[in-house]
Amino acid sequence: MAREYVVENNDFSEFEHLTLDRVDRNGTHYYTDCKCPKCGGTGNIYYYAHVEGGVCFLCGGSGVHPTQVIVRRAEYQRELDAKRLERARKAAPAVNAAFLEREGFSKDGKTYIVLGDTYAIREDLKAAGAKFSYNLGWHFPEPNSDYATREITKDTIVFQDDEETVTVLRELPNGVLDWPYDVYYLQEYVKHLQEEYKASLAPVTEFFGELGQKVELKLSLSRRSFFDTQWGSTALYAFTDSEGHHFIWKTASWPDSMTKVNEGDSIVLKGTIKEHNEYKGCKQTVLTRCKIVA
Numbered sequence: 001m002a003r004e005y006v007v008e009n010n011d012f013s014e015f016e017h018l019t020l021d022r023v024d025r026n027g028t029h030y031y032t033d034c035k036c037p038k039c040g041g042t043g044n045i046y047y048y049a050h051v052e053g054g055v056c057f058l059c060g061g062s063g064v065h066p067t068q069v070i071v072r073r074a075e076y077q078r079e080l081d082a083k084r085l086e087r088a089r090k091a092a093p094a095v096n097a098a099f100l101e102r103e104g105f106s107k108d109g110k111t112y113i114v115l116g117d118t119y120a121i122r123e124d125l126k127a128a129g130a131k132f133s134y135n136l137g138w139h140f141p142e143p144n145s146d147y148a149t150r151e152i153t154k155d156t157i158v159f160q161d162d163e164e165t166v167t168v169l170r171e172l173p174n175g176v177l178d179w180p181y182d183v184y185y186l187q188e189y190v191k192h193l194q195e196e197y198k199a200s201l202a203p204v205t206e207f208f209g210e211l212g213q214k215v216e217l218k219l220s221l222s223r224r225s226f227f228d229t230q231w232g233s234t235a236l237y238a239f240t241d242s243e244g245h246h247f248i249w250k251t252a253s254w255p256d257s258m259t260k261v262n263e264g265d266s267i268v269l270k271g272t273i274k275e276h277n278e279y280k281g282c283k284q285t286v287l288t289r290c291k292i293v294a
Contacts (some may be wrong), residue, residue, distance in 0.1 A: 002068040003033075006077045015071055029071040036065035085174055092175035099177050100154075104131030106141045109154035109169070109177075113190060114138040114147050115197040135179060135186050137194075150193050158189035198280075205283040207276040208245040216270045216293065217241060221263050239269070246284045257292045268294035 018031035035041035039056035043063040059065040154169040166185045219239035239247040271290035
């Protein structure tokens with residue numbers, strides 16, 4: 001493979017140690033460098049000494065491997081670059097059309113991100129014509145009323161500050177479309193859209209009672225989990241009441257009475273309201289010093 005260089009002010013003196021083969025009408029110099037580019041002409045690579053004594057496989061230990069070196073004048077290189085740029089701009093519409101279709105956008109640069117839990121329905125989405133990418137998740141090139149979607153365009157701004165503006169797709173200097181230079185901003189934007197959608201589906205909840213209040217409640221066990229802390233293992237029980245209030249009870253005592261309660265079962269629980277907090281948009285009433293009375 002040839003090595004290519006560009007020189008300013010027609011200064012080719014740096015390459016006088018090479019063998020000049022020819023100079024074309026544009027002033028481009030073609031040289032031959034006989035020194036092996038892998039071993040630097042030594043025929044040996046010391047850090048591969050454990051493999052056949054470190055002999056260079058490219059030149060076979062001779063130190064000689066002819067390589068073509070092409071050196072262009074800076075003025076001519078700029079002419080070449082300008083011509084390549086012009087060709088690329090002329091080809092950009094066709095290139096962009098293929099890119100948009102391949103990546104799941106409509107011809108006018110729109111796409112429709114599928115919202116919600118898409119993993120469970122991924123096969124259905126694929127059959128319906130959706131495409132998946134790590135930047136957007138599952139998305140349709142056209143509207144689809146069978147799924148909750150969010151329209152975005154290639155020009156939708158996903159991040160902006162005083163120094164830069166990042167859109168869903170960027171246009172390169174040659175007019176060709178591509179993903180953002182840093183796709184992190186796009187992925188975070190899509191993540192935010194998904195979180196907004198999930199929050200919109202969450203039931204409206206309210207806190208129950210006052211801090212320090214002793215209560216006796218009829219509750220239904222919605223889930224249980226266990227985790228370790230620096231003080232030992234802790235059990236977490238989540239309950240709801242008939243009015244939609246959410247309750248949490250964390251305990252390290254692991255009460256035997258709770259081992260007999262299955263998810264969905266109703267119990268009567270006595271306890272004290274310890275605090276009110278919010279988790280993923282759900283208002284929770286935290287109970288402490290609890291006891292099952294029925």
